[in-house]
Amino acid sequence: MSDDDKALRLALAERLEASGHLRTGLWRAAVEAVPRHEFLRGGFFEPADSPGPTAWRPVLPDDRRWLGRCYDDASLVTQIAGTIAPRDIRGEILREPTSSSTLPSLVVRMLEDLQVEERHRVLEIGTGTGYSTGLLCHRLGDDFVTSMEVDPEVSTRARTALGQAGYAPLLVVGDGLAGHPDGAPYDRLIATCGVTDLPYTWVEQTRPGGIILATLSGWLYSSELARLTVGEDGIARGRLLDGQTSFMIARPQLPPPLGLLPDIEDGEERATPLAADALDDWNTRFVAQLAASRAQRLTLNRDGRTEHLLVDVDAGAWAALAQDGDTWTVRQGGPARLWDDIEETVTQWRADGAPGLNHCEVTVTPAGQTVTWSRACIGSRS
Structure with missing residues (x-):
C-alpha cells in the first residue's frame, strides 16, 4: 500500500461519510482498506x-x-x-x-441498506469490476460471498483484481437472473444491475427473513432501489427506497431492437390531457412503466413538428403524441392502447396525491411482480 493509495482511500471514505452514504464503522473500514484502483487496472x-x-x-x-x-x-x-x-x-x-x-457512494449506500450481519451469506448478482465484491469480502470474509457475472471476460478480470487485493470469493459465470441454487439459501441477495421484473428464483434462493436488494427498472429508463424481505410463505414484500438509483439493465432483460417502425399515419386519434413531456419527470415515468412495462420511447421530427412515439415491439402496439398549440393529441394502433393505459395509471396516481416512489410497495410471488401505492399517502412527496 503506497502513501498515495492510502491517502486517496481515506479521502474517499471521508467524502462518503460526509455525504451520508457511508454510515457505519465496519463499512468505513472496508472502504479504507479495499483499493478501488486495483479493479480499474485495465483502464x-x-x-x-x-x-x-x-x-x-x-x-x-x-x-x-x-x-x-x-x-x-x-x-x-x-x-x-x-x-x-x-x-x-x-x-x-x-x-x-x-x-x-459503479460510483462508490451508490455502492456503499446499497451495502449499508443491505443490512448484513456477521456470518451472513451473500449472493451478489453482477460482479462487474469486483470492487463491491471486495468490500463484501472485507466485511464478511471470502467464504460468505458468492458473486455472479454473465460475461466471462469481465469475471476473469474481476478474479484477477480481487486476487491482487487479497480476496478469493466464489465467482460464478452465468445468468444472474437464475441465481446460484447450489449455494442457496442465502441470507442476503444484492443485484448491481437493473431488472424489469425481479426473478422469483431470487426469492426461492433467499431464506425466510432474508433480504433482497435490487434496482427495479424499465424500458422507459426510470428506476428505483427496492428492498424486499422474504416471508415464510415464499412471498417477498418491501418498498422502494427512493433516490433515483440507476443501473444498466440485466442483459437478458434489455429491450429488443426497434427495427422497422410502425406506420403511425393510421390509428385512432383523440385529444389527451396528459402531455408527452410528463414522461420527462422521473417519478411520472416510473409510474407510466407500471402501465406499459415493455414500451420504448423515441422522438421523431416530421414535417416541421415533433412527435413522441411509444412502441411495444412484442405486442405490436404503438402510440404517437404531438402538440398543437395548447392541445396534445395521441394516435394509437395495434392490439393494445399504450397511451390509454399510461394515461389511466398516471391520472390515478396523481389523484392519489402523486405519492413519492418511496411509498410504493413491491410484492414478488411465483405469479410475478406487482408495484402499488396507497391512497393513505395522499399529499406526500419524495
Missing part, C-alpha cells in the same frame, strides 16, 4: 468533449490522471458494446457502454 472510458452522440475515449494507467480518477465518486465505464475494453481503443468510440464500476 476506463470517459466521455469525449465533442458535439453529437456521446463518444468514449480510454483513460489508461499511464495517464497521470488515472489514479486520482479511480477515487472520484463517479461511475467509470469499463466496457463498450459487450466486448471492447479500454486497451482495445485508440481514439474514440461511439458505441453503448455495457459494464462499469
